[in-house]
Amino acid sequence: MSELLYYDLKDSAGVAPGLATQVCRELGRRIVAGHFPEGSLIDDENKLCTRFGVSKSVVREAIKLLVGKGLLEVRRGSGTRVRRRASWNLLDDDVLAWHQGIEPKPEFLRQLMDVRQMVEPNAAGWAAQTATPEQIEDIRKAQHDMEQATSIQDFVVADALFHRSVLRAANNEVLIALEGVIFSALLSSIKVTNSDPRKNERSLPLHRQVLKAIEAHDSEAASSAMREHLADTYERLSGALPDFNATRGASE
């Protein structure tokens, strides 16, 4: 359900997927869920054919999709194995979406949040410098939708679109590749804290502050408002998840 929401945010749905895509998803989900140790062999083509009830070409194409995402590695004559997690295209939309299909791991969520804290204040600052009027309008609309949201889901979607709009307004295509990190962290956070995000009375004012600063082209203010917002989120997660920053350095 959260996986579907992720795809909604990325507009990745649309057409009915072919068999190769379905097999790819199924395998991808299992890999992401940790059903295979790193470096272990998966079933050979024949077994996959019978297991999924499809022909060899479908299985081979599904495997190629996963190879493209860095999850699998094929060695002729030897077999197909799961690559080290460090080699995965972790920021691939599908890979992140598949992560939404499993119970969020506190460690991974913390890493996502650390990256958000690194990325988004900068993005907000750059957005204040380079955003076009249309991009500012997108941010404004998302902020407005947050204010007006009547359901949790509407609120979360508007929240995500707010952050996406800010990121895009920074006009850096490498940065945009990190969009998925934001969605993924946001969705996992909602799931983990298990409370109505609208109850957070600091959220809306801080979003408003970010918007105002970007409208005013005040780079510093935009950065620090965003920083404060994320610090607030971080703190809530620390409270909700016992081992959220367990492995983090002692000082903090």
Place this chain on the structure above:
Amino acid sequence: MSELLYYDLKDSAGVAPGLATQVCRELGRRIVAGHFPEGSLIDDENKLCTRFGVSKSVVREAIKLLVGKGLLEVRRGSGTRVRRRASWNLLDDDVLAWHQGIEPKPEFLRQLMDVRQMVEPNAAGWAAQTATPEQIEDIRKAQHDMEQATSIQDFVVADALFHRSVLRAANNEVLIALEGVIFSALLSSIKVTNSDPRKNERSLPLHRQVLKAIEAHDSEAASSAMREHLADTYERLSGALPDFNATRGASE
């Protein structure tokens, strides 16, 4: 040549690639080089078969590899088209390597450097907090290799490994997914400035400073030394490339 060096840094070589991988590379390179407008159709399967002299299954698997990386989108009955650049997995190793095969675009290089400036000071700071003795040893070795390098290539490789070691020492797997950004920016920078990087007399001392700070678990010092190093690089690029930060906001 620079593309090969990128692969060396990522240890992605090894086995002889099959036909599907070769076709994937060839197509991928052309797409990255901008031979196709966003959203345009590529040749159909039959044409690709005759052009590359391979069978349909090879072409289909090559296309699946590129679909996995977000470069292509296949619509049954309609054709296969190149996706918007914003949808590419820009951080995929192959995609970044293919970028090394073309003339570096100042705009793109600047975006990579902006991301490096955002990422690496933080990474150095985290590394100072969480690096294991082995990870510190890796950084030390890379620094040592930089000092001892007798050729430009050796120096560049050691430099890249230094930054990689720092990034990895931050112990954040999402961050590690950004490794390619560093390599890509580094290689493009060398190519663009077109001078012996060892001639930069600030480079070695600053790397040394980063190492010392991480060894001393001094997060702040590690961050700022890295920040200074990247600012220095940024400045050199501005000098070497006329339109390096042309599209950047006026204030800076």
Place this chain on the structure above:
DNA sequence: GACAAAGAAAACATCAGATGTTTACTATCA
């Protein structure tokens, strides 16, 4: 002339089977 329906063509999807190559394992023999 406009519009809707039928038909044809183009392009991808899937299946089946044959053959080749590489790798890994095993049995044999000196």
Place this chain on the structure above:
DNA sequence: TGATAGTAAACATCTGATGTTTTCTTTGTC
């Protein structure tokens, strides 16, 4: 014990047939 030859397993490639979806064209009617 160690090298070698043989065998099996697994992926790679080719070919050809058939199905489905989309798009375009043609046709016919109002």
